Amino acid sequence: MAISTTVIPISDVKMGIKGETTFGTGIDSSGADGTAYRQLPVVQATKPTFNITRESRLLSGRGTVKNAADTIITGKGGTVTCPFDFVATPNLLLQHLVMVTQDYTADGSNVYTVEVDGSSNNTSIGQDVSSGLPHCVNLAYYPKAAEGIKVTGCVVSDLNLSGDLGSNGGNLAISGNYFSGFANPISTGTCLEQTFNGTWVEPDAGVFFNMGSLSTKQLEVDGANQDMILKSFNLNIANGVNRVGSNTNGDAEGYSFPEYVVTGDITLKYDTEFSLSAADNVVQSFLDGNTSTLTLKFGDGTVSSVQEMNILAEVQFTGDPTQDISESGIFWTIPFECVQNSSTEALKISLFSDEAIAAM
Numbered sequence: 017m018a019i020s021t022t023v024i025p026i027s028d029v030k031m032g033i034k035g036e037t038t039f040g041t042g043i044d045s046s047g048a049d050g051t052a053y054r055q056l057p058v059v060q061a062t063k064p065t066f067n068i069t070r071e072s073r074l075l076s077g078r079g080t081v082k083n084a085a086d087t088i089i090t091g092k093g094g095t096v097t098c099p100f101d102f103v104a105t106p107n108l109l110l111q112h113l114v115m116v117t118q119d120y121t122a123d124g125s126n127v128y129t130v131e132v133d134g135s136s137n138n139t140s141i142g143q144d145v146s147s148g149l150p151h152c153v154n155l156a157y158y159p160k161a162a163e164g165i166k167v168t169g170c171v172v173s174d175l176n177l178s179g180d181l182g183s184n185g186g187n188l189a190i191s192g193n194y195f196s197g198f199a200n201p202i203s204t205g206t207c208l209e210q211t212f213n214g215t216w217v218e219p220d221a222g223v224f225f226n227m228g229s230l231s232t233k234q235l236e237v238d239g240a241n242q243d244m245i246l247k248s249f250n251l252n253i254a255n256g257v258n259r260v261g262s263n264t265n266g267d268a269e270g271y272s273f274p275e276y277v278v279t280g281d282i283t284l285k286y287d288t289e290f291s292l293s294a295a296d297n298v299v300q301s302f303l304d305g306n307t308s309t310l311t312l313k314f315g316d317g318t319v320s321s322v323q324e325m326n327i328l329a330e331v332q333f334t335g336d337p338t339q340d341i342s343e344s345g346i347f348w349t350i351p352f353e354c355v356q357n358s359s360t361e362a363l364k365i366s367l368f369s370d371e372a373i374a375a376m
Contacts, residue, residue, distance in 0.1 A: 024159055029061040031100070032216055033111075033153040033170070035376045037145055040169035040198055040267060042154055049166075049214035053156050054111075054376070057102045057219050063157055064167050066199050068094035092266020094199030095259060096167045098155060101191035103184050104177070105220040106322055110369045111376045112190055114151045115172035116253050118273060126370050127319050132253065132276050132354065133361040140260065141171075142270025148373030155194055156214050164212025169198040171271065173257045179227045180248035187224040197259030197268025225314050225325055232313035235284065237296045241309065245285035247340070247347055249312070251329070252279045253363070278354035278363045279334070282310070286339070286346040298348055302333035307357050325367035330357040 032053030034043055043051045069090040074082045102108070113130045114120045118138035121129045131137075141150035150171075157165040175192035183189070227246070234241040254277045261269030284290055290298050301308060310331050315324030331352035340347040354362040 030158040031056045031061040032156045036152045052215040052217045055216045064096050064098040091200040096196040096199050098194045104188045104190045106369045107371045116175040129366040131361045132363040134356050140272045158212050167196045170194045170196045174254040177251045186227040200266040229314050234311040236308035242289040247283040249282045250280045281351045283347050283349045298337045319366050328364045329354045
């Protein structure tokens with residue numbers, strides 16, 4: 017048999033997602049891919065990883081070498097994971113926020129609010145999808161014609177939203193992992209496709225959230241909202257998703273979300289607003305265990321047009337602020353976690369998207 021001279025450039029590989037109308041199934045009832053996938057703007061597409069059971073055993077009477085017939089491989093009860101990392105566009109950011117929080121509110125005029133508040137977030141899913149909730153997607157990995165993998169029942173287990181003036185031109189990026197409890201490739205309509213017939217639409221090109229468009233950058237210290245010069249921030253949202261049950265195919269019957277954890281950090285300039293003085297002592301705020309409000313507003317704060325977003329978080333510093341020293345001056349790097357504070361949400365993000373969750 018002759019060798020193949022075919023080379024698959026990594027830039028040829030595509031990844032995409034499309035919303036499910038029923039948990040754990042293809043959006044098309046026939047199992048075909050008549051509805052387009054939204055192509056993810058990743059630099060390198062990563063193949064989904066199938067986490068199944070494989071047990072290679074040396075049985076009694078086999079001598080000193082394992083026999084191939086004694087290996088147990090079970091796809092039932094397994095999971096599938098896949099990482100993602102790309103610069104955030106409004107529609108994709110909204111969709112991924114909903115997939116990790118399992119919550120959103122349509123506020124009208126293309127404004128959507130996602131919260132982590134201990135009451136509105138789904139603690140489990142598996143029921144029918146209504147108005148886009150619970151939100152789960154098909155994930156497609158497509159290296160070339162007549163090849164591919166499709167994973168159903170995908171949610172986001174953890175998501176990082178980051179902004180850094182020194183990275184991606186100052187545009188926000190999102191990264192994290194998809195999770196599915198549908199790891200048993202029993203049919204082309206369920207999980208694994210050797211022939212992929214999907215079509216693709218590209219995400220919003222050139223529409224991003226830039227650190228340079230922040231109109232409000234405030235952190236509460238000693239009871240007062242102080243304006244900050246911000247270098248970078250990170251928000252990490254994790255839901256601890258677990259698969260629940262097993263149907264006749266060995267696929268999950270639902271998912272549980274036992275705890276929503278939001279952590280992060282910010283790096284801001286050491287100046288008269290954030291110092292070691294009595295009125296704005298960031299170290300004292302950590303030692304006292306104070307709860308502080310973090311406010312970031314992209315655009316004019318009204319969330320009335322594309323590329324506008326408001327982020328409100330109730331944070332407690334989780335470590336002694338450290339110093340980031342450069343030729344630009346001294347900066348504080350402050351780690352935190354978001355917490356519910358009376359009736360105030362741990363995290364609230366409102367953004368403008370011209371596509372509704374139910375249509376994604």
